[in-house]
Amino acid sequence: MPxxxxxxxxxxxxxxxxxxxxxxxxxxxxxxxxxARTARVTSPRPGTPSRWTRRRI
Structure with a gap:
């Protein structure tokens, strides 16, 4: 396991x-x-625009 x-x-x-x-x-x-770079790539529901699914962490 290198x-x-x-x-x-x-x-x-x-x-x-x-x-x-x-x-x-x-x-x-x-x-x-x-x-910020990955916020638009992942979405909790496929097909939902990420601007409506932004998570506040």
Whole structure:
């Protein structure tokens, strides 16, 4: 399982202090960008325009 192994190495590096996470604001900006990009792609009901099904999270 190469993906799980890579993830475990990354977490170990975080715990050992060999790398650091981005700042809180940078992570929140990335989350908002991702949600804005994917909000129009997914719809809870197929065939329903996404402008009527926007979720507030």
């Amino acid at each position: 993906l799980a192994e890579a993830q475990s190495h990354w977490v170990a590096d975080l715990l050992e202090g060999r790398c650091a996470l981005p700042g809180r604001e940078e992570m929140l900006d990335e989350i908002h960008t991702y949600r």
